[in-house]
Amino acid sequence: MNTLLAVPFLVPLLGAATALVLRRFPRAQQIVSVLTLAVVVADAAVLLRRTADGTVLTSQAGAWQAPLGITIVADPLAALLLVVSSVVLLVVLLYAIGQDIGGLSRAMPQVFHPIYLVLTAGVCLSFLAGDLFNLFVGFEIMLTASYALITQAPTRARVRASMIYTVVSLTSSILFLTGIALVYALTGTVNLADIAAKLGAAPEPLRMVLALMFLVVFGIKAAIVPMHFWLPDSYPVAITRISAIFAALLTKVAVYAIIRTQTLLFGGDDISAVLLWIAIATMVVGILGALVQDDINRVMSFALVSHIGFMIFGLGVGSVAGVAGVVVYLVHHIVVQATLFLVNGLIRQYVGHTSLRAVRGLTTVSPTLALFFFLPAMSLAGLPPMSGFIAKVALFQAGVEAGGWLVHLGIAAGVLTSLLTLIAIFRIWVRGFWGTPMPDMVEARAQLRSGANRGALRFMTAMTGVMVAVGVAVAVAAGPLTDIAFTAADDLLDGTAYVEAVLGHGGAS
Amino acid sequence: MSIEPGRDTGVRPEDGGPPENWEAPRERWLSTAVRPAFGPRSVLLEVVARLLIPAILTFSVFLLVSGHDRPGGGFAGGLVASMAYVLRYIAGGRHELAAGIPMRPNGLLALGLLLACGSAAAPLLFGGPILEVFTATATLPVFGKVKFASYLVFESGVFLIVVGLVLSVVAALGARMEAEEEEAKAERLRSRARRPRPRPAEGGNP
Numbered sequence: 001m002n003t004l005l006a007v008p009f010l011v012p013l014l015g016a017a018t019a020l021v022l023r024r025f026p027r028a029q030q031i032v033s034v035l036t037l038a039v040v041v042a043d044a045a046v047l048l049r050r051t052a053d054g055t056v057l058t059s060q061a062g063a064w065q066a067p068l069g070i071t072i073v074a075d076p077l078a079a080l081l082l083v084v085s086s087v088v089l090l091v092v093l094l095y096a097i098g099q100d101i102g103g104l105s106r107a108m109p110q111v112f113h114p115i116y117l118v119l120t121a122g123v124c125l126s127f128l129a130g131d132l133f134n135l136f137v138g139f140e141i142m143l144t145a146s147y148a149l150i151t152q153a154p155t156r157a158r159v160r161a162s163m164i165y166t167v168v169s170l171t172s173s174i175l176f177l178t179g180i181a182l183v184y185a186l187t188g189t190v191n192l193a194d195i196a197a198k199l200g201a202a203p204e205p206l207r208m209v210l211a212l213m214f215l216v217v218f219g220i221k222a223a224i225v226p227m228h229f230w231l232p233d234s235y236p237v238a239i240t241r242i243s244a245i246f247a248a249l250l251t252k253v254a255v256y257a258i259i260r261t262q263t264l265l266f267g268g269d270d271i272s273a274v275l276l277w278i279a280i281a282t283m284v285v286g287i288l289g290a291l292v293q294d295d296i297n298r299v300m301s302f303a304l305v306s307h308i309g310f311m312i313f314g315l316g317v318g319s320v321a322g323v324a325g326v327v328v329y330l331v332h333h334i335v336v337q338a339t340l341f342l343v344n345g346l347i348r349q350y351v352g353h354t355s356l357r358a359v360r361g362l363t364t365v366s367p368t369l370a371l372f373f374f375l376p377a378m379s380l381a382g383l384p385p386m387s388g389f390i391a392k393v394a395l396f397q398a399g400v401e402a403g404g405w406l407v408h409l410g411i412a413a414g415v416l417t418s419l420l421t422l423i424a425i426f427r428i429w430v431r432g433f434w435g436t437p438m439p440d441m442v443e444a445r446a447q448l449r450s451g452a453n454r455g456a457l458r459f460m461t462a463m464t465g466v467m468v469a470v471g472v473a474v475a476v477a478a479g480p481l482t483d484i485a486f487t488a489a490d491d492l493l494d495g496t497a498y499v500e501a502v503l504g505h506g507g508a509s
Numbered sequence: 510m511s512i513e514p515g516r517d518t519g520v521r522p523e524d525g526g527p528p529e530n531w532e533a534p535r536e537r538w539l540s541t542a543v544r545p546a547f548g549p550r551s552v553l554l555e556v557v558a559r560l561l562i563p564a565i566l567t568f569s570v571f572l573l574v575s576g577h578d579r580p581g582g583g584f585a586g587g588l589v590a591s592m593a594y595v596l597r598y599i600a601g602g603r604h605e606l607a608a609g610i611p612m613r614p615n616g617l618l619a620l621g622l623l624l625a626c627g628s629a630a631a632p633l634l635f636g637g638p639i640l641e642v643f644t645a646t647a648t649l650p651v652f653g654k655v656k657f658a659s660y661l662v663f664e665s666g667v668f669l670i671v672v673g674l675v676l677s678v679v680a681a682l683g684a685r686m687e688a689e690e691e692e693a694k695a696e697r698l699r700s701r702a703r704r705p706r707p708r709p710a711e712g713g714n715p
Contacts, residue, residue, distance in 0.1 A: 002638045010630050010639065017622035020615060062640040070640075 004050070005059040005072045007043040008082055008124035009138075012036055016117035023110035030097050033113045037090040037120065044082035051079045054487045056501035058130065066502045067191035071130030075498055076488035077327060078127040081256055084331050085127070087470060088248050088338045089120055095342055095463040096241040102456020104349060106153040107239055119145035119245070126253050130502055131191045132180050135257060139176070139221070143169050146250060149242045150234065157237050165234040172220035179213045186210070193502035196264050196495060211266035212274070218261070221254035224312060225282040228305045232289065235304075236297035236354075240345025243297065247304050248338035252330055255311050259326060262315060263492040275316030276406045282309030283417040290424045296354040296432065297344050299424055303380060304337055306417055313410045314395045321398035323489035328481060329391040332379070335474055336388065339376040339467040343369065346464060347432075349457065350448065351441055356428065361437030365445050370433050372464050376471050377429075381422040387474040392418060394482065551600075558600040565593040573668050574661065583664030587671025594672075595679055603684035606676075614680055617673030625666025628659060 015036030022028045051057060051074055061070040074082075093116065099105045122142030129135040147169070150162045184190055186206065187198040199207060216227070223231040231251070235243050262271065286306025293299045311333070314326035344354050346369055351359055363370040379386035392414065399411045448457055474481065491497050569590035576582030598606040610617075632641035643659040 002636075003633045006630065006633060006639045010626055013622060013626045014630070017619045017626065020619035020622070023615070059638050061638055062642060063638055072639075 001057060002059045004043060004047055005057060005074055005128060008040050008047075008086070008128060009121045011039050011043075012117040012121040012124065016114040016121070019113040019117060023114075026100070026109055029110065029113045030100075033093055033117060034090070034097070036117055037086060037093055040120065040124065041083070041086045041090055044079065044086045047074050048076075048079040048083050048484075050074075051076045052484055052487065054491055054497065056491065056497050058501050066130070067189045067194035070134055071191060071193075071502050072128050073130035073192075073498070073502060074128055075491050075501075076484055077256070077259070077492060080327065080484055080488065081252070081330065081334075082124060082127050084334050085123055085249055085252075086120070088334055088467070089116075089123075089245065091463055091466050091470070092241050092244050092248075092338060092342065094466075095244075095345075095460050098456050098459035098463060099241070099345075102453040102460075104453055104456060104460075105239060105241075107241070108152065112149070112152060112241075115145045115148045116245075119149065123249055123253055127256060130193070132183060132195070133190045135192075135260075136173075136176055136180060139253070139257075140173060142250065142253065143173065146246065150238045150246075152242060153239050161234040161237040164230050168220060168230040172217050175213065175220075176217045179210065179217055182213070183210060191502065192260070192264055193499040196499055197503070199265055207266060208270060211262065211271050214261045214266075215258065215271075215274070215278075218254045218258045219278070222251050222258060222308055223254075223305050224278050224308055225285045225305070228282065228286065228308075231305055232293075232298055232301040235301050236295065240341065240348060244338050244341035244345065247301070247341050248334045251304065251308060252334050255308065255326075255330060258312070259315060259323070259492065263323065264495055264498065272316050272318050273406060275312055276410050279309045279313035279316050280410050280413040282306065282312060283413050284309075287417045287420040287424065291420060291427070294356050296347065296356060296359075296428055297341070299428060300337070300340050300344065303421055303424060306421070307333055307380070309417070310392065310395060310414060313414060314398065316410065317395075317398050317402045317407055318493075319398055319402050320486065320489045320493055321401060322395065323492055324482065324485040325391065325395035325398050327485035327488050328387075328394050328478075331481060332387040332391040332471075332474055335467065335471045336376045336379050339372070339464065339471055340380065342460075342464045342467055343373045343376070346372075346461060349460070350445055352444065356431045358438070359432040359441075360435040361441070362433045365437050365441055368461060368465075372461075372468050373433070374429075375468050377425045379471055379475070381425055382418045383422075385475060387471060387478070390475060390478045390482075394485075554600045558596050562593045562597060565596070566590055569593070569668075573664055576664060583667030584671055586664075587668040588675070590668065591672045591675035594676055598679055598683065603687050606679065606684050610676060614673045614677035617669050617676065619673075621666045621669030621671075621673055623666070624669065625663050628662040628666060631659070 015032055018032050019029045022032060047057070054076060057074045058066075059072045060066060061072060064070070096105075096107075096109075096112065096116075100107070100109045119142055122138050122140070122145060124138075126135060126138030126142060129138050147162065147166050150165055151158055180190060183195060183199075186202055187195050189195055189198065199210075220227040235246050237243075238246065262275070283306050286302050286304075286309060290299045290302035290306060293302060307329075311326045311329050314322045314329065316322075317325075346366075347354050347359070347362065350362075350365055350369070353359075362373075375386070379388040382388040382392040396411050396414060399407045399414075448454070569586045571586075572581035572589060573583055573586035576586065594606065594609055597609050612620075629640050632643075633639060640663070645657045647655055647657065649655050
């Protein structure tokens with residue numbers, strides 16, 4: 001039990017140290033990174049199996065009992081997100097290794113590997129943290145690693161983007177720390193379960209202020225409107241592997257933190273209304289931004305912002321079905337965003353950029369690429385057999401069941417956003433994929449395919465294919481996934497299982 | 510100018526160094542022949558640095574070992590220790606920084622991370638939770654009764670990480686920029702020497 005819960009963040013840190021020692025031996029470094037992530041995937045899978053029935057596993061670090069010590073907690077939500085995140089991290093790592101072996105990237109692998117593993121540790125620790133302060137530590141590990149990663153292969157644009165990114169993230173971190181201090185002043189504890197038990201006694205307005213404060217803190221990191229401005233400026237500029245991981249995971253870790261704090265600590269009708277308004281604004285503003293962009297990466301970044309709104313909507317509905325919908329949506333969105341950004345990376349590989357002004361006829365250049373773009377894009381828009389459809393239907397159904405004019409307005413905004421997403425994707429499709437390719441694109445393809453990079457390019461395409469397949473698997477496994485999501489939502493909204501597992505003596509061996 | 514140990518520095522009095530048969534200390538560190546990181550050389554700073562650095566390093570070790578149940582610990586100790594190296598860098602410039610570190614900052618980081626995570630994970634092997642502390646008490650000849658906690662290994666790891674991090678920041682933001690500036694300056698001088706001036710200057714070219 002203790003080992004199971006410690007592996008997801010300890011092994012990547014040890015791996016990072018080993019990769020740092022081995023920085024002169026690229027092949028050994030690659031093997032260490034892949035092995036590390038494979039161990040994390042396996043561990044996460046076991047955790048999910050153990051928690052799928054709603055069990056909450058805990059481990060008290062240093063044998064100090066909660067609420068005094070550090071508690072590591074895995075509930076179904078955390079375990080599910082761990083599995084999905086670690087799979088995405090592993091596939092993107094393999095994509096990056098393929099790119100490095102082919103010499104197709106200007107990133108510095110000896111720096112990339114250790115920091116990437118540190119980022120993994122931060123993501124995993126955020127999911128497993130049982131107290132607010134450790135959640136902060138997890139976030140900081142993840143963000144500090146991301147500051148270093150976003151400037152890989154530095155150009156003028158990347159350094160500029162990283163400045164915005166760093167300043168915004170640090171601002172939210174300071175607010176986060178202030179929020180923790182306020183909670184500690186109010187309740188005398190930072191343990192999530194303990195706060196949940198003690199916060200009920202606090203006056204209602206004070207709880208409201210704290211809830212809004214944490215919403216702002218995580219909202220900045222999750223890029224909800226109006227705190228979204230930094231994301232489309234920074235993510236698309238980074239190199240492919242980094243933007244894929246950032247788009248897939250970083251905002252979703254923040255959404256996870258919103259879910260955790262708003263269900264376990266706060267909750268109530270007032271905050272629901274705020275959440276619903278934010279959700280509607282995020283969906284509409286984000287997708288309107290996507291419609292006017294001329295760069296595929298930027299379109300995808302705005303679409304990313306807009307679809308964060310769906311998750312906030314489900315949380316705003318607040319019923320078990322709503323939160324279960326959010327969980328399904330999280331899984332779907334992590335996989336789809338990673339896939340789309342990897343595909344954009346392949347386009348960049350073929351064409352050299354992703355600007356729609358100078359891309360035509362990608363279908364002719366590479367039919368596989370077109371297929372790999374089409375499937376996740378349709379999933380993002382929410383067309384029937386794909387995972388996006390399942391997630392959106394789950395959310396809308398929960399909304400209809402809950403009722404209320406604001407919720408109905410949210411559903412209308414959601415349907416509108418899906419349609420506009422479809423239009424945004426068709427714009428990319430018509431302008432970028434149809435038509436006759438430009439002569440220099442054909443030339444670039446011939447050069448890519450004839451050179452020594454051929455194998456590397458094939459490997460990268462194959463890894464993108466694996467991501468597409470994972471996306472299809474999410475749709476195929478919708479039944480079991482929904483079951484786990486409902487278990488997780490039950491646990492989240494009830495909260496007693498979590499509090500008892502942490503504060504009781506279960507699991508501490 | 511880089512000073513290798515065991516080689517005559519060839520410093521003459523007109524360079525501002527000591528006179529030729531001056532009884533120079535055997536230690537090469539903070540040699541008077543190197544330039545400081547910023548501004549003109551300061552004798553006061555150099556002397557104070559020589560006096561303080563051993564004391565600072567000793568104090569950092571004291572903080573490290575006393576930190577288990579009193580104020581201090583690996584983080585505070587590491588910060589103090591890295592200040593000794595920063596002081597040396599400010600007084601002696603980037604060559605002093607490179608010469609003063611036992612291993613490269615990257616290596617310190619890696620070693621520290623391995624120690625810290627390894628000691629955090631070690632209790633898992635005995636079925637305990639992470640970071641569990643084992644203590645042992647022993648009576649040593651000079652120190653008397655000494656309590657040893659396995660936490661010290663973790664703290665030493667943190668100590669190394671902090672030192673490694675501060676040093677790599679100083680190396681990246683201070684020493685590398687300084688080196689680049691020096692290179693640019695040399696390049697400017699070279700290009701000026703290559704290209705004859707249209708109008709010969711009165712004072713003559715240096």
